Amino acid sequence: MQMSFGAGGAPTRDPAVPVHQPTPPEPRVKRVSESRVLRDLHLEGLEPIGRRPVGSSVWNADITRRMRTLLHALPLFRLHHSDTIVGGQGGEFAHYDAFAIAFRIFDLVIENTGLENEPEVEDIPGLLTPTLTAMDVAAGVPVDPERHQRMGQRVVDWLTNSAGHGEPYTVEYTAFDGTTAKRRSLSVEILGRRYRPGGRIVPRLSAEVTNLYLSALDLPIEDQQIAVEAIMSAQIKRGSFSEALRSARHAHALSVQYRERIESILRETRRNAVAVDWREEVPTLLGAARQHIEERQLTERQIRQGAEDKLNALEMGSPEARQLAEVIELMDRCFNQHGSLLVRLIQALPTFLNEQARQAFVPQYARTAPDLPRDVLGPFMALPQAIALESADYLAGQFVPPKPPGLLSLIDLIEWCLRPRVEGRSHSVAVAEREMEAVEDEPLRWSQEEWEQASAVLDGIQEPVHLSTLLERLHEEGASETVIEVVVLHGLFAFAPNEESAGTSPLRAEKAGGTFTSRRHHGHDLLLFRLSASENP
Amino acid sequence: MSQMHFEIGRLIHFGMDLRADPVKEQEYAELLRRYENDIDFKHAVRSVALGQGLEIADATQYGLVLVPTSDSLFRLRPADVRSTTTRDDKLIMAFIQLGIAASAYPRSEMLEEPDAAPHPVTVTEVEERLRQICARYEAEAAADPDPEVEDVEREMIAAWKIFDRRPPEGDARKRVGAATRVMIQKTLESLVEQGMFFRRTRPEETAYQPTFRYHTQVRDLQAARAFQHVQELVERVSAPHS
Numbered sequence: 001m002q003m004s005f006g007a008g009g010a011p012t013r014d015p016a017v018p019v020h021q022p023t024p025p026e027p028r029v030k031r032v033s034e035s036r037v038l039r040d041l042h043l044e045g046l047e048p049i050g051r052r053p054v055g056s057s058v059w060n061a062d063i064t065r066r067m068r069t070l071l072h073a074l075p076l077f078r079l080h081h082s083d084t085i086v087g088g089q090g091g092e093f094a095h096y097d098a099f100a101i102a103f104r105i106f107d108l109v110i111e112n113t114g115l116e117n118e119p120e121v122e123d124i125p126g127l128l129t130p131t132l133t134a135m136d137v138a139a140g141v142p143v144d145p146e147r148h149q150r151m152g153q154r155v156v157d158w159l160t161n162s163a164g165h166g167e168p169y170t171v172e173y174t175a176f177d178g179t180t181a182k183r184r185s186l187s188v189e190i191l192g193r194r195y196r197p198g199g200r201i202v203p204r205l206s207a208e209v210t211n212l213y214l215s216a217l218d219l220p221i222e223d224q225q226i227a228v229e230a231i232m233s234a235q236i237k238r239g240s241f242s243e244a245l246r247s248a249r250h251a252h253a254l255s256v257q258y259r260e261r262i263e264s265i266l267r268e269t270r271r272n273a274v275a276v277d278w279r280e281e282v283p284t285l286l287g288a289a290r291q292h293i294e295e296r297q298l299t300e301r302q303i304r305q306g307a308e309d310k311l312n313a314l315e316m317g318s319p320e321a322r323q324l325a326e327v328i329e330l331m332d333r334c335f336n337q338h339g340s341l342l343v344r345l346i347q348a349l350p351t352f353l354n355e356q357a358r359q360a361f362v363p364q365y366a367r368t369a370p371d372l373p374r375d376v377l378g379p380f381m382a383l384p385q386a387i388a389l390e391s392a393d394y395l396a397g398q399f400v401p402p403k404p405p406g407l408l409s410l411i412d413l414i415e416w417c418l419r420p421r422v423e424g425r426s427h428s429v430a431v432a433e434r435e436m437e438a439v440e441d442e443p444l445r446w447s448q449e450e451w452e453q454a455s456a457v458l459d460g461i462q463e464p465v466h467l468s469t470l471l472e473r474l475h476e477e478g479a480s481e482t483v484i485e486v487v488v489l490h491g492l493f494a495f496a497p498n499e500e501s502a503g504t505s506p507l508r509a510e511k512a513g514g515t516f517t518s519r520r521h522h523g524h525d526l527l528l529f530r531l532s533a534s535e536n537p
Numbered sequence: 538m539s540q541m542h543f544e545i546g547r548l549i550h551f552g553m554d555l556r557a558d559p560v561k562e563q564e565y566a567e568l569l570r571r572y573e574n575d576i577d578f579k580h581a582v583r584s585v586a587l588g589q590g591l592e593i594a595d596a597t598q599y600g601l602v603l604v605p606t607s608d609s610l611f612r613l614r615p616a617d618v619r620s621t622t623t624r625d626d627k628l629i630m631a632f633i634q635l636g637i638a639a640s641a642y643p644r645s646e647m648l649e650e651p652d653a654a655p656h657p658v659t660v661t662e663v664e665e666r667l668r669q670i671c672a673r674y675e676a677e678a679a680a681d682p683d684p685e686v687e688d689v690e691r692e693m694i695a696a697w698k699i700f701d702r703r704p705p706e707g708d709a710r711k712r713v714g715a716a717t718r719v720m721i722q723k724t725l726e727s728l729v730e731q732g733m734f735f736r737r738t739r740p741e742e743t744a745y746q747p748t749f750r751y752h753t754q755v756r757d758l759q760a761a762r763a764f765q766h767v768q769e770l771v772e773r774v775s776a777p778h779s
Binding site: 122160162165166167187192193194195197198199201260264267347350369370371372373375376377378379380381382383384385386387388389391392393394395396397398399400401402403404405 | 553555558559560561574576591597598599603604605607609610611612613614624627628630631632634635636637638639640642643644645646647648649650651652653654655656658662666667670671673674691692693694695696697698699700728731732733735737746748749750751752754755756759760761762763764766767768770771773774
């Protein structure tokens with residue numbers, strides 16, 4: 001069984017990346033004499049750097065590794081040029097940039113990975129409305145939510161290779177075996193689906209595409225985490241809070257990725273406990289992961305402290321303060337993710353050892369997954385009818401769940417048989433007529449003047465605008481809190497009008513795909529736009 | 538009766554209840570945590586389940602996935618799904634179940650990731666996959682002579698021909714000898730009722746998404762068992778005395 005926590009096995013540290021630790025890390029490599037270095041190079045058949053002839057080697061493995069990561073961009077470039085998505089000139093999707101939409105999807109996926117309200121794969125098209133609306137406006141095309149849904153679905157289908165039944169794209173490239181050029185085939189997954197508890201299926205970017213998107217190329221997750229933390233720490237120190245927030249989101253996405261990978265390894269190890277080396281491999285892996293997580297938690301605490309110190313010096317409610325508050329929240333999430341993973345790692349070894357003892361006496365099935373169409377379905381259909389029939393029940397039964405057999409309850413049956421027939425009875429209770437009397441008008445929550453001021457603000461919306469932007473403008477213009485409250489409620493009403501009042505608002509609102517915090521309001525941001533004449537007769 | 542015995546029963550009960558969800562039911566989630574962390578409890582649950590004819594394919598935060606053993610009372614048979622079943626129908630239903638699994642997992646790598654959800658399948662995809670296999674075998678057998686009458690009577694002709702001669706489209710109300718697309722759709726719908734798939738309504742065609750329960754059952758146990766079983770059958774047929 002292959003198990004690895006990174007490209008190089010145990011997490012490694014890049015000495016070029018500064019790491020904020022209370023004590024300097026111990027040097028991992030002992031100093032060796034120059035003659036020893038030369039001797040080792042000689043044994044490997046290498047000249048020392050600087051003495052090697054330029055262009056003396058055909059290839060090296062690093063090129064292949066980096067090239068494999070970059071090749072994941074090829075299906076995306078096809079998306080950039082492909083008329084199959086936008087349908088060519090003159091089509092209803094012609095004004096959309098599918099490439100840009102794909103990157104918006106990547107951002108949505110990374111930003112929401114691991115959060116409680118993480119969107120499902122099927123939700124993605126609905127979250128693209130603001131992006132697609134902006135493209136409509138720029139092209140002077142009327143906004144059409146149904147077209148948005150269709151366009152969003154097209155891009156999602158491309159990213160998941162829906163036409164190829166979700167299989168990875170195949171990309172061919174040339175690499176070298178020693179000095180021999182060979183054509184190789186690479187499977188490229190862009191957007192996959194992952195099960196989550198509660199029966200949800202969420203989108204996940206492949207590790208390579210995540211690396212491409214975050215400009216990390218082929219770094220293993222462990223190294224990326226270390227690098228991003230170092231960058232974030234420096235950004236907070238020099239006051240680049242919006243950049244620090246971006247780094248914090250990246251760090252959070254990486255912590256989720258790392259947790260999922262370790263949990264997957266733990267599950268696989270438990271599933272096939274017999275095939276694992278318990279003397280060296282597993283303790284080394286568990287130890288390296290524990291050390292990595294403990295280091296992450298320490299650094300996360302330090303970053304959080306640094307952000308808190310800066311936050312205390314900022315004006316409450318300012319944009320910078322909000323950014324830092326979000327950085328702190330994300331660091332807390334990372335810390336908790338790593339904490340729960342650490343607990344699982346601590347419990348892992350004794351559980352694994354028990355499981356290994358149990359599995360040693362259980363019949364083992366093939367550990368390599370079979371190719372169902374080639375190894376099972378095809379050969380089964382080729383069998384003689386009589387032989388295949390003998391096993392038809394057995395094989396069909398492999399893919400259905402257990403069904404509890406029903407047991408007859410005599411008491412229930414007798415009670416059911418003896419139950420008197422229920423007959424519909426006519427009204428037997430007289431309903432007293434109510435006496436109605438007039439009451440005074442209920443006091444209004446907002447004055448007529450406040451209503452009018454809010455209406456004037458709403459009438460001024462001609463182009464699509466974010467609710468957060470509108471509120472910020474009203475605050476700057478000195479609008480009263482009650483007027484702002486009316487505007488917010490109008491926005492919510494435009495987002496979800498009730499049945500009786502549908503069509504009475506001149507506006508429509510869509511979820512803008514992010515959250516905002518103003519002085520008195522917090523929640524999902526909305527994109528407000530005026531209904532066209534045809535939508536609002 | 539000890540508390541532990543009661544809890545073992547409760548956990549297996551939750552595993553049998555297709556609607557039970559540990560995210561929504563705290564008791565279920567706590568029992569799963571105990572199963573994961575308490576090795577004595579875990580062994581006891583496994584033994585009790587096995588005694589009832591149930592194997593535990595997986596027990597995680599997603600739920601307890603139980604699989605009936607070959608002689609289990611809990612095993613669902615084709616006759617439980619369709620009361621009137623001919624020999625041909627029975628065979629076609631086995632092809633369809635395998636065809637659905639093969640369409641959800643067209644490559645072996647797709648069975649390797651524990652949490653990676655496969656792509657949804659459609660009736661058309663399953664139908665096309667099965668027809669393609671028939672077309673391939675038909676092309677390979679093009680030069681073969683017609684089967685001998687004795688072989689036909691002993692049902693020794695290739696099983697794929699049963700599927701091949703059944704029309705893809707036909708009356709959906711027909712209970713016996715129904716068209717293959719109708720049978721595929723009914724099988725997928727019954728898998729939906731059994732909590733193994735859920736529907737994804739699309740403008741072009743309804744797609745069926747395998748649930749985690751189906752994924753675990755196929756990935757952890759049944760794909761390997763089906764493979765082993767078919768290998769044994771193939772070896773039996775190709776043995777000199779057969």
